[in-house]
Amino acid sequence: MIFATSIVSYILLQNFNGVNGDPQVPCFFIFGDSLADNGNNNPLPTLAKANYRPYGIDFPGGTPTGRFSNGRTSVDILGQLLGFEDFIPPFATERGDVILKGVNYASGAAGIRDESGQQLGARISLDGQLNNHHVTILRINIILRNTVSAxxxxxxxxxxxxxxxNDYLNNYFVPRLYPTSRIYTPEQYAGILIKQYQDQILRLYNYGARKVALIGLGQIGCIPYAISSIGTNNGSLCVDKVNQAVQLFNQKLVSLVDQLNSNFSDAKFIYVNSFGIGSGDPTSVGFTVLNASCCPSNNIGQCIPFGTPCEKRELYVFWDSIHPTEAVNVFTATRSYTAFLPSDTYPIDINQLAQLKL
Incomplete structure (x- = not known):
């Protein structure tokens, strides 16, 4: 991986606690998996939760919140770059007027498909997250007193x-638990995923979304958990078949962005190229520990409860065996917000999307 932006960006954002003035957008709604979950899985009966130490060791206050990181997630940092003084709250706990500024619906182990991640326990699939967003909209209608204002x-x-x-790591590439890899080729599976995803994004549009960033899948074949659980071949440092499969999905996602932008002139959809942002040599920007987790990790890739993490966390790419460190999240968020290379985002970056007048 490489996050080819200046080390100065990391230093400036290391202790960033918000900015003066109004945020670029009035609200920020987040859908996703453990890369963005900030506590929605805490009350669920699941192994996919991070509400215990050493998670959160570098988060403000030093306490675990349910974030799968030593500190802030990339969406936390994006919220700060957008100008929000407070972190966007999880759907699980927040009510009242605070929802006018946005809600985080992300759930660890969740996927596009409802069954993805089920071996880990309860989780809120994208369909479930959309159901929760509909609940939020109904509440906003009440707060603002009419649907037009909402x-x-x-x-x-x-x-x-x-x-x-998770539709790959906790579904397609777990053949002993899921039949999908026996039923579909990687190309067929990517097509089925994109079709379901398209329907879900159309549902989001029908709920009123007009500025939508769709995040591509990263190099999940290079995470320590994938390497240990699936294995590599031909001396590769990554699980090539996993990376090749997710790239099929990403290619179809770019086409979906084009299709959506063609079909809806009153909205704008963008693609964030996580795979490209995560390519290259991380040592060029100061990371020195590339393939090991900072915290002692268990057989599902998460930190062992109350394990002692590494000391120089800013040098590590991976916090546990699946999720990146806060230092990596800063670079990912920075390049998603303001594209460092033309290939980082398409057709515009998140900063430009936020400022669009539709």
Missing amino acids: QDHLKKCLYYVGIGS
Whole structure:
């Protein structure tokens, strides 16, 4: 991986606690999996939760919140870059007027398909997250007293949707538990996923979303958990078949973005190229520990409860065997917000999307 932006960006954002003035958008709604979950899985009967130490060791206050990181997630940092003084709250706990500024619906182990991740326990699939968003809209209708005001509010918001990794790591590439790899070729599976995803994004549009960032899948074949559980071949440092499969999905996602933008002139959809942002040599920007987790991890890739993590976390790419460190999240969020290379986002970056007048 490489996050080829200046080390200065990391230093500036290391202790960033918000900015002065109004945020770029009035609200920020987040859908996704463990890369964005900030506590929605805490009350669920599941192994996919991170509400215990050493998670959160570098988060403000030093306490575990349910984030699968030593500190902030990429969506936390994006919220700060957008100008929000407070982190967007999880759907699981927040009520009242605070929902006017956005809600985080992300759930660890969740996928586009409802069954993805089921071996880990309860989780909120993308369909479930959309159901929860509908609940939020009904509450916003009540707060703003009419649906016209609510729709006017919602169309100015930024929507972030980053999901699909578990449809591979906790579905397609677990043949002993899921039949999908015996039924579909990687190309067929990517097509089925995109069709379901398209229907879900259309549902989000029908709920009032007009500024939507769709996050591509990263190099999940290079995470320590994938390497240990699936294995590599031909001396490769990554599980090539996993990376090749997710790239089929990403290619179809770019086409979906084009299709959506062609079909809806009153909305804008963008693609964030996580795979490209995560390619290259991380040592060029100061990371020195590339393939090991910072915290001692268990057989499902998460930190062992109360294990002692590494000391120099800013040098590590991976926090546990699946999720990146806060240092990596800063680079990912920075390049998603303001594209460092033309290939980082398509057709525009998140900063430009937020500022669009639709």
